[in-house]
Amino acid sequence: MSADTRQFGDLATQLVMESRRSTQTDALLKYNDSLVRSLIREQRDLERAAEALEAGIDERQGPPPALLIIQTAISRNKRCLLAYHSHRVDHLRDLYWAVGGALPHILNNQDIRSKLSPHEVDYLRQYNSSVMEFRSEFSHELDITASITNPPKDLHVLVHVVKDCGVIQTELGSIDFQKGQRFMVRRADIEHLIVQGYLEEVS
Amino acid sequence: MDNDYFSIDAILAENQKIQCKFKQRIPEMGHLGGGSERDITALSKRQIPIWLAYIIVYSDWADFDIPQPFSNKVRNALRAEPRSVRLSNLVGAGTGWYVFGKTIMDMLGDEQGVEMSEMLVATFKGRLVDVIDQAQHFAALGPVGGGGSGGVDSAPQMFREGLDTTERELFVSAQESSRRMRKWYEEGNGGTKRVL
Numbered sequence: 001m002s003a004d005t006r007q008f009g010d011l012a013t014q015l016v017m018e019s020r021r022s023t024q025t026d027a028l029l030k031y032n033d034s035l036v037r038s039l040i041r042e043q044r045d046l047e048r049a050a051e052a053l054e055a056g057i058d059e060r061q062g063p064p065p066a067l068l069i070i071q072t073a074i075s076r077n078k079r080c081l082l083a084y085h086s087h088r089v090d091h092l093r094d095l096y097w098a099v100g101g102a103l104p105h106i107l108n109n110q111d112i113r114s115k116l117s118p119h120e121v122d123y124l125r126q127y128n129s130s131v132m133e134f135r136s137e138f139s140h141e142l143d144i145t146a147s148i149t150n151p152p153k154d155l156h157v158l159v160h161v162v163k164d165c166g167v168i169q170t171e172l173g174s175i176d177f178q179k180g181q182r183f184m185v186r187r188a189d190i191e192h193l194i195v196q197g198y199l200e201e202v203s
Numbered sequence: 204m205d206n207d208y209f210s211i212d213a214i215l216a217e218n219q220k221i222q223c224k225f226k227q228r229i230p231e232m233g234h235l236g237g238g239s240e241r242d243i244t245a246l247s248k249r250q251i252p253i254w255l256a257y258i259i260v261y262s263d264w265a266d267f268d269i270p271q272p273f274s275n276k277v278r279n280a281l282r283a284e285p286r287s288v289r290l291s292n293l294v295g296a297g298t299g300w301y302v303f304g305k306t307i308m309d310m311l312g313d314e315q316g317v318e319m320s321e322m323l324v325a326t327f328k329g330r331l332v333d334v335i336d337q338a339q340h341f342a343a344l345g346p347v348g349g350g351g352s353g354g355v356d357s358a359p360q361m362f363r364e365g366l367d368t369t370e371r372e373l374f375v376s377a378q379e380s381s382r383r384m385r386k387w388y389e390e391g392n393g394g395t396k397r398v399l
Binding site: 007008009013016017019020023064065066068069072073076079080082083086087 | 254
């Protein structure tokens with residue numbers, strides 16, 4: 001056994017610890033591509049070792065303990081890899097819904113974008129397509145990307161423009177939202193701009 | 204907290220080590236638990252993480268000792284007064300006593316397993332009322348453990364510090380829940396906006 005596999009599960013633990021840290025600090029960490037690759041390399045080494053042992057199995061005695069132990073180590077690594085990726089994907093989905101499904105808002109944000117792997121970007125794009133397709137089926141009755149944590153008390157809302165967002169279509173016609181101005185508009189028209197931080201609700 | 208395949212907490216809980224006494228020789232696995240020989244010899248003892256210990260114990264290659272956090276001394280103390288034991292001191296930082304207990308329980312035979320299960324449940328029930336009670340009381344004040352009045356509150360404070368990770372999660376949850384309820388009641392009365 002090489003020094004790398006001296007303690008089974010060490011690399012896997014490192015990876016899962018990142019998931020824990022991410023939860024504790026409530027922050028998305030950068031995708032640890034090098035650690036994932038090291039783990040996959042370890043898997044290949046273990047697989048080779050297992051195959052070597054498999055070749056020498058004695059019919060009457062059954063598999064050697066070492067083989068079962070290596071198999072356990074392989075399963076352990078697999079579980080940790082899957083949990084790491086699953087945890088990140090959950091985080092990304094939460095992020096997506098927190099901005100009301102405004103995908104460009106996430107992908108154009110360099111801070112976030114730099115932390116994602118190419119596969120995660122693809123995932124977000126496909127997820128977004130599915131959501132949009134589903135949403136369009138009943139968009140007259142219900143907008144599923146609207147905020148649900150703060151039920152609106154009013155049909156209209158007074159907003160203050162924090163960042164320029166250009167000309168937006170509302171029930172009153174097109175409005176050019178420029179920084180520093182205030183407008184009384186229908187909440188449904190501009191909800192997504194509040195979520196993304198362009199407008200601020202004035203209470 | 205759960206034993207879900209994807210649960211980060213469950214995965215890390217299985218990293219806890221238990222003492223295994225091997226009954227037979229295991230060739231080529233001498234490096235487990237930090238050994239330097241090529242093989243594991245019969246009757247040798249190693250500290251093995253639970254996730255690996257499962258297969259070793261099931262295949263009857265080794266026996267394991269009940270770890271210290273669940274020793275008879277601890278059990279007796281819990282039986283006498285569940286709230287008196289500082290669970291957070293028994294296991295390393297970041298691992299739950301209950302979660303660890305559950306993973307050990309899965310490895311025990313029927314009789315011992317049931318006994319362990321009953322102990323875990325009885326302890327949890329015995330402590331839960333105080334956990335939630337304190338959380339609701341503290342919802343009005345600051346965050347957990349922040350500026351607690353030393354003298355008068357020292358018993359509750361010790362209890363709070365001794366909470367295991369699962370209980371801590373419940374505490375924070377209950378606290379947050381109380382706070383939001385309070386806020387909602389306050390807003391409801393004075394916060395109605397006038398429609399122009």
